[in-house]
Amino acid sequence: MRYAETGFNLEVDLTRGNIEKVATDPRDTELYLGGLGTNAKILWDRVGPEVTPFSPENLLIFSAGLLCGTPATGCNRTIVSTISPQTELMAFSMMGGFWAPELKYAGYDKVILQGKSEKLVYLWIHNDTVEIRDASHLAGKGAIETAEQIRQELKQPKAQVSAIGLAGENRVYYASVEQGRSSASRGGIGAVMGDKRVKAIAVRGTKDINLAKPEEFLGLCNDVLAYIKHREENPIKGVMPILAGLGSPQEMKVHDEKWHTENFMWGNSRTRRKDFWNEDIEKEWTDTLEGARTRLISCFNCPMKCGATISMPGLPTYMMKCFTKLTYTMAAYADLDFGLRIAQKATEYGLDGFSAPQVMAFALELLEDGILKQEDFPGLPEDNEERFYYLLDMIVKREGIGDVLAKGTYWAAREIGNGAEAYAHNTIKKHEQLPLKLSMLNPIYFLMYSVGEKINITQIEGQFPQAPFPKREHREKFCEDWIQVPHEKFKQYFIDWELRGENSIPYYPTVEMTCDIVEWQEMMHYIDDALGQCAGLSSFPLKPPYHIHNYPKFISAGAGIEMDEERLTRAAKRYRTLVRAVNIRRGMRRKDEKPPENHWKKRFPELEEKLLDGYYKLKGWNEDGIPTKETLENMDLGYVADEFIQRGILTDEAAADVQKETQTQ
Amino acid sequence: MASKEKEKKTVKTIKIDVDKCNGCRACEVICSSFHASPKYSSNNPARSRIRIIREPLRDIYVPVYAGEYTMAECAGRDKYTIDGKEYDECSFCRASCPSRDEFKEPDSGLPLKCDMCEGEDEPLCVKWCLVDALTIEEREEEVEDQEKMEDLEIGLESLADKYGMQTIMDTLARMSVDDKSK
Numbered sequence: 001m002r003y004a005e006t007g008f009n010l011e012v013d014l015t016r017g018n019i020e021k022v023a024t025d026p027r028d029t030e031l032y033l034g035g036l037g038t039n040a041k042i043l044w045d046r047v048g049p050e051v052t053p054f055s056p057e058n059l060l061i062f063s064a065g066l067l068c069g070t071p072a073t074g075c076n077r078t079i080v081s082t083i084s085p086q087t088e089l090m091a092f093s094m095m096g097g098f099w100a101p102e103l104k105y106a107g108y109d110k111v112i113l114q115g116k117s118e119k120l121v122y123l124w125i126h127n128d129t130v131e132i133r134d135a136s137h138l139a140g141k142g143a144i145e146t147a148e149q150i151r152q153e154l155k156q157p158k159a160q161v162s163a164i165g166l167a168g169e170n171r172v173y174y175a176s177v178e179q180g181r182s183s184a185s186r187g188g189i190g191a192v193m194g195d196k197r198v199k200a201i202a203v204r205g206t207k208d209i210n211l212a213k214p215e216e217f218l219g220l221c222n223d224v225l226a227y228i229k230h231r232e233e234n235p236i237k238g239v240m241p242i243l244a245g246l247g248s249p250q251e252m253k254v255h256d257e258k259w260h261t262e263n264f265m266w267g268n269s270r271t272r273r274k275d276f277w278n279e280d281i282e283k284e285w286t287d288t289l290e291g292a293r294t295r296l297i298s299c300f301n302c303p304m305k306c307g308a309t310i311s312m313p314g315l316p317t318y319m320m321k322c323f324t325k326l327t328y329t330m331a332a333y334a335d336l337d338f339g340l341r342i343a344q345k346a347t348e349y350g351l352d353g354f355s356a357p358q359v360m361a362f363a364l365e366l367l368e369d370g371i372l373k374q375e376d377f378p379g380l381p382e383d384n385e386e387r388f389y390y391l392l393d394m395i396v397k398r399e400g401i402g403d404v405l406a407k408g409t410y411w412a413a414r415e416i417g418n419g420a421e422a423y424a425h426n427t428i429k430k431h432e433q434l435p436l437k438l439s440m441l442n443p444i445y446f447l448m449y450s451v452g453e454k455i456n457i458t459q460i461e462g463q464f465p466q467a468p469f470p471k472r473e474h475r476e477k478f479c480e481d482w483i484q485v486p487h488e489k490f491k492q493y494f495i496d497w498e499l500r501g502e503n504s505i506p507y508y509p510t511v512e513m514t515c516d517i518v519e520w521q522e523m524m525h526y527i528d529d530a531l532g533q534c535a536g537l538s539s540f541p542l543k544p545p546y547h548i549h550n551y552p553k554f555i556s557a558g559a560g561i562e563m564d565e566e567r568l569t570r571a572a573k574r575y576r577t578l579v580r581a582v583n584i585r586r587g588m589r590r591k592d593e594k595p596p597e598n599h600w601k602k603r604f605p606e607l608e609e610k611l612l613d614g615y616y617k618l619k620g621w622n623e624d625g626i627p628t629k630e631t632l633e634n635m636d637l638g639y640v641a642d643e644f645i646q647r648g649i650l651t652d653e654a655a656a657d658v659q660k661e662t663q664t665q
Numbered sequence: 666m667a668s669k670e671k672e673k674k675t676v677k678t679i680k681i682d683v684d685k686c687n688g689c690r691a692c693e694v695i696c697s698s699f700h701a702s703p704k705y706s707s708n709n710p711a712r713s714r715i716r717i718i719r720e721p722l723r724d725i726y727v728p729v730y731a732g733e734y735t736m737a738e739c740a741g742r743d744k745y746t747i748d749g750k751e752y753d754e755c756s757f758c759r760a761s762c763p764s765r766d767e768f769k770e771p772d773s774g775l776p777l778k779c780d781m782c783e784g785e786d787e788p789l790c791v792k793w794c795l796v797d798a799l800t801i802e803e804r805e806e807e808v809e810d811q812e813k814m815e816d817l818e819i820g821l822e823s824l825a826d827k828y829g830m831q832t833i834m835d836t837l838a839r840m841s842v843d844d845k846s847k
Contacts, residue, residue: 069708070708071694071695071698071705071708073691098690105709105710105711144722148722157720180721181721205711206709206711206771207709207711207771208701208707208708208709208712209707209708209709210706210707211705211706211707211708214698214701214703214704214705214706214707215704215705217705218698218705225792225793225795228795229795232795294724295687295724295726296687297687297688297721298687298688298689298796299689300689300690301689301690301691301694302689302691303687303689303691303794303795303796305687305796309721309722309724316722317722317723317724319721
């Protein structure tokens with residue numbers, strides 16, 4: 001019997017209309033856990049570097065995490081992996097919600113889509129019955145609308161539906177997959193789904209998920225619940241409110257937006273409005289949110305209420321979470337009322353709330369500076385807010401300039417030319433980033449931005465405070481119950497960290513410390529993404545209930561795999577390296593590992609090189625960021641080393657030496 | 666004291682605050698886990714004895730507990746409007762009934778019924794509901810001494826259950842006529 005996982009994947013060939021239920025190899029679970037880990041293995045094995053995002057050979061994998069569907073609180077994420085049209089690298093966007101547990105209850109760990117359907121279809125998975133159904137009547141429909149309609153026509157109110165809107169159908173490079181209150185938005189996976197002509201995947205399951213050591217597992221769950229209660233009653237002092245508690249940043253709950261509106265950039269990530277927030281705005285925005293918000297809501301089996309149902313007068317209800325609350329507002333220099341209204345439309349279209357507003361602001365800046373002309377925007381309204389609605393439609397329908405803008409700022413700028421490249425200034429690895437421009441380089445953030453392969457800082461950062469507390473005694477106090485640290489040294493790193501003077505950024509934390517900190521942060525995210533655990537209860541907040549000390553117990557009691565901290569650390573390193581290997585094979589190198597040029601005003605090129613060197617060395621990668629043969633072999637990834645050598649990505653030094661000797665003889 | 670004191674009984678009531686429900690279904694998870702055999706060995710919300718009637722877009726969140734099994738559908742399919750939201754009558758019904766899938770074992774179709782997690786300090790759905798949509802209230806109630814039902818009554822009641830009271834009465838009447846005419 002398999003525990004925690006089902007042991008089966010669904011393989012769907014859309015070209016041939018063939019569906020197979022395939023048993024998976026339990027050894028892969030031991031090596032790569034599940035979720036992101038096993039997704040990376042499948043992409044390595046089956047999607048070569050020659051496969052382009054929109055080719056039938058690209059795979060689109062919807063995976064539940066290893067512990068999804070077990071009683072582990074907050075373990076509900078679907079990890080969607082494919083080759084991204086935007087970055088042309090591996091995309092692994094994730095969504096919470098209810099879909100992944102439902103898939104497990106239906107009897108599957110993953111749905112693997114390959115090929116391309118001729119006409120628009122949707123997939124209906126109901127335990128052992130799986131059908132590819134016609135979706136021509138759903139063409140052009142909104143993502144939420146589609147989910148509702150599918151539930152109705154199947155007469156399955158409990159079915160969970162992941163769907164794309166028109167943006168995905170039209171292969172907008174930053175199209176999302178929407179699922180009720182959650183979405184997998186980054187990397188343009190909605191475009192790949194649309195390219196495969198799959199409108200939605202609906203699933204309903206009524207089977208059991210088994211646990212290896214039931215009593216032990218439930219004991220661990222109860223400990224987590226008790227710790228969540230403790231953390232809710234004891235918010236962290238000395239950090240801003242959204243970082244004091246657990247969960248995703250509680251954007252649906254809080255009204256005080258001084259920090260975001262005055263520290264994040266407006267427009268095309270350009271303007272910082274330092275004195276923006278005042279009482280009048282606070283009152284107006286509070287009224288807007290209070291009037292729109294019907295209820296704070298949660299994902300499957302989680303007490304944190306990170307999302308909300310939003311009903312703007314005159315508009316259909318939708319659900320929202322996190323920072324999308326402000327992205328449209330700030331891109332358009334508008335108010336919250338506008339932001340919540342346009343987000344309703346954008347959610348139905350199925351668009352990434354980070355990239356879409358930035359692309360629109362980018363287009364208007366190009367117009368303002370004469371790089372794009374008035375005639376590129378036929379019928380452009382005078383009103384600023386109306387212009388955003390206009391652009392949204394043009395992009396999603398891919399009409400006129402919208403067809404170019406649909407590719408995101410990086411690709412659009414290259415197509416537009418005439419100096420437009422300088423306006424696509426806020427990307428990493430060709431992907432739009434949070435609108436942040438700061439002063440002094442922060443070594444920890446420099447490394448996270450540079451080497452992170454999730455391409456989104458909120459899914460890389462966490463665990464370690466973003467800045468030192470002003471007083472040493474506060475830092476010491478913070479460390480008193482900091483049980484989550486993998487090693488005591490992290491406490492000292494933090495205690496010695498000062499706001500000013502010798503032990504301050506950019507030279508403190510030192511290169512070595514920075515590498516350690518980043519490795520810890522990254523490891524926790526990678527573990528979450530294999531288990532399906534939401535970062536909001538684990539890798540993102542300070543002092544979370546899940547950490548390196550209890551995770552091994554969850555895995556062994558849940559999945560029945562022998563696990564301890566060392567083994568888990570090794571497993572996480574293994575599939576983290578495999579993600580890198582997929583990207584290295586696709587051409588990613590050191591030159592691509594950098595934050596936006598203007599992210600910080602004060603840069604330190606020498607230090608930055610040292611940070612990259614230090615991190616690569618810690619990882620066992622060569623100076624170009626490529627894992628060495630030795631590293632790969634130590635991690636049971638000899639097959640990656642072999643292919644790297646075969647492809648000339650690595651040279652086989654041993655073999656080369658032998659050859660030299662032979663030549664000499 | 667001449668009169669005998671009435672018997673006191675502790676009654677446990679689960680209080681359900683639908684306004685506090687966040688729709689996470691943790692209650693379904695822990696319920697099905699607790700009632701697995703061996704305990705906690707598996708979980709499956711389709712086996713849970715509590716269900717969230719959940720329609721996020723209409724802001725409907727109703728936790729309902731499994732109650733009595735009923736053989737027949739009820740006549741009513743009325744609608745309730747509460748705070749401007751329209752609820753199906755079934756949204757509040759505890760019955761395991763032929764008209765819906767709720768509260769039946771998915772494999773056998775056998776009815777499920779909440780037992781308040783016998784043996785635990787409190788029902789686990791309450792313990793796992795950190796948002797306090799489900800809370801437990803204990804109160805003392807005076808109860809009349811109930812006479813034990815006689816065998817005949819139990820038998821008749823089950824017949825009435827099966828055929829309906831009217832049929833039983835009709836049959837009894839016919840039987841007594843038949844008996845007299847003998």
